[in-house]
Amino acid sequence: MLTVNTVGRVFPGGIEALRDTSLRMDETDFIALLGPSGCGKSTLLRLIAGLDQPDSGRLDWDGGAPVPGDIGFVFQDATLLPWSTAEDNVFLPLRLRGMTRAEAMPLVHAALHRVGLAGFETARPRALSGGMRMRVSIARALVTKPRLLLMDEPFAALDEFTRHKLQADLLEVWKQAGCTVVFVTHSIYEAAFLARRIVLMTPRPGKIAAEIASSLQPVAETRLDPAYAALVTEISRAMAAALA
C-alpha cells in the first residue's frame, strides 16, 4: 500500500527526528512502531498522514496519493469536540466532506456499534469515561472506512484493565475492517500483543533498528499464551541490542 523510502526529517533548531527511514506497509498489515520516547515515532506517523513533509526521501503510495478519508488518525488523547455528542463527533469527518446528517447517520451508528458504544450516541464526552472517549475517537477514525489507520499511543493514558480490553477489541475491529494499522507505542507488551510486525526504532537520529515478525493469534487469549511471553523476551532482547 505504502512504501516509506529513505525519509529524513530535521526540525528547525537542528533536531534530526528521522534519518533514512524506510518501511513498507501492505494491505491488512498491523505494524507496531516501538521505541523510547523522542525516537521519532510520532514524526513518522505525521509524515505518513501528510500532516508534515519530509526533508528528504519519499512516500510512494500504491494506487495514487490518499484522499481525505483514506487515512484515519487516533491521537494519544481522544481529542473530541467537548460540545458535541458522541455521534456528532463521529459525524465530523463525513460532515467535513459535505455529507448530510441523514446520509451519515447509518454509517455513524455502525461505527459506534463496532467499537461497543451502541446506546451512547447522544452522550457528551464529559459524561464518558477515558476508555469510552477513546472508543469514540476510534469510531471517528473508522467512519470513513480508511485504508490506513494511524494510532499514536492511543491507550497510553488509560488504566491497565481498560487498556487490555481496548487492545483486544482493537484486534477485532482490525480483523473486521480489513484496513492497515500502524500503531505507535513505547510498550513492548502492547506491541507484542497487537502487532503482526514489530518495528523497533532508536533515537538521535530516529532510525529503524530492527523488525520482528509475530506468529501469535490476534485474539484476546494470546495474553495467556507462553509464546506471547517468549515474543516479549525476544523484543526486549532486540531492543536492548539496538539501544546498546
Add this chain to the structure above:
Amino acid sequence: MKWAPALFGLLALALWQAAVWIEHVPVYVLPGPLAIVGAFAADPVGLLTALASTLLVTFAALFVAAVLGGAMAVAMSASRLAQAAIQPWAVALQVTPLPAIAPLIIIWVGDPFVALVVCATIVAFFPLFANTASGLASAPPELDDLFRLYGARRWQTMALLRLPAALPYFLSGLRISGGLALVGAVVAELVAGSGGFASGLAYRILEASFRLEMPRMFAALVLLAIAGIVLNFGLGAVGRMILRRRGVA
C-alpha cells in the same frame, strides 16, 4: 455561612447609622443609611428613570463591543495581515484613559446618546476582543491536525472548531465588559455633564453634589452599585446557562 455576607452588611449599616446619630454628623457631610433610603423614597421614579437611561447606554455599548470585539477577533484569527493591522490599535485603545478622550468624542459625535455609547464601547471593547481572540486559538493542536487530515476548508474549521471553542472565553469577556460598560457610561456622563445627555444616573449624582443633596447623591451611588452587581451576576448566570445547555460546563 450563606447568610454571613448579609448579616455582615446589616451590621455595618447599623454601625454606620449609630455612628451618624451618636456623633451628630451633619447630613451634608455623611448621611446615614436611613437618610439615603429616605432620599430614594422621595423620588423613586426620577432616580429609576435615570438608572434606566444609564443602563440603556450600558447595554447598547455592550452589544456594540460584543459585535465589534468578536468580529475583529475572528478577522484576526482568519488572517495574519488582519492580526498585524488590528492588534496594536486594540492595545492603544485599551491603554488610552477614557476621561482623556471623552471630551473629544462628545464634541465630534454630535448626538449625545451616541457619544456616550461610543465612550462606553471603548472601555468595554478590549476584554471581549482579547478573550475571544485567545478562545479562537484555544483548541488543542491535534484537533487542528484532525481538521487538516480530513481536508477541512478554512470556514469549516472556523465554524466547527474555533468559534465553538471561543464561546466560553467570549462569555467570560462579556461578563467583565458588562461592568466596564457601566463604568464607561458613568464616566462619559460625568465628563459630558449638562452638555451631554443629561438624563443618566451620573448626571443625577453631579446635580445632587452641586446642590449639596448628599442623601440623594448616595442613593444614586447605591443604585449604581446594585446595578453593577446585578449586571455582573446576571451576565455570569446567562453564560453558565448557555454553556450548560451546550454540555461543556
